[in-house]
Amino acid sequence: MFFKLLLLLVCTCLSLPSFAWEDTDKDGVPDKKDACPETPMGVVVLANGCQEISDLIPKSELQNLDMQQNKISHVSSKQGLKIYFDFGHEDVLTTQLPTIEKMLPLLRESQNILLVGHTDNVGSEQINLNLSLQRALSVKKVLVNQFDFEPSGLTVLGKGSLEPAVENNTAQQRQLNRRVEFVVKK
Template sequence: MMIRVLVLLIFLCFIPASFAWVDTDKDGVPDKKDACPGTPLGVVVLANGCQEVTELTSASNLNQQTASAQSQGVYLSQEPPLLIYFDFARAEVLATQLPTIKKALPVLQESKGLILVGHTDNVGPEQTNLSLSLRRALAVKKVLIEQYNFEASAITVLGKGSLEPVTNNTTTEQRQLNRRVEFKVKK
């Protein structure tokens, strides 16, 4: 009996690491338990794999941010609406979305200011969605600054989470339409 246990322990030492839980974003939370996959390297996360959000705490804060941003001038939704879409639980601007930005550059460059409003679908906790929506708006701002030489001070970002969907969140296609960043321009 003792020999069988010893042999079993020896074989266990040679099991490849691929059988261990995988942590693709290297945040210390295995993918099986990670509620926010794809967090950036070096970011401190909670036990569920999500970042702790302190700057966005409630819908009333969002309303105050929106009122503050819009009090700076008259901001209008771009017509037709300029929307940048995102993958589920991701804040990276997809290469497929860059032509949309490029097509709207003349209007954006003529504006006196720009508000980028990030949105999510309703999957996951609202606090996580608020953070994700803000990160999406910041990612679009970064593209505008780095690739198209926009002035950082002319761009305001807001995160709305899942509070303002454009459609229901009942199907995959509807949730995709809600994962977006909207452009509002100052005339």
């Protein structure tokens, strides 16, 4: 009886850690923490298991953007800037800094920049509204502290999960909704 109990204890101890660190898509992020569990093999992923997402605007397109006086231009994902976040976090990822740097010429031309924070649909709307505002504030802090922007020219707004960029049906779609978008006014 003692031997069976000891064997059961040993087997349980050895099997639990292997389940906890299972990585079915082989991206280096355990399934338990993987927000995008179906990434292709060999793809570099963020700490949450999702691919780095950056729809960067080429320099040539930056010069062609119509930024007339008093015209508000929402910078969309195809021609502009979105900063993406890990699930439940408000801190700007270091992987997102190059995205900001590529947009600096356009941002520096603006007298007024509105930073609009968004979340996915996981969690209560009260929590998501607060998180989206904190994300916008984090981007503002990065722009002020690392890129010497004037704080008075940066306005923040939190939208929670009210304006998703895409559906919230999969982990990858939810990753696209965890963002801060820039609205610039020249």
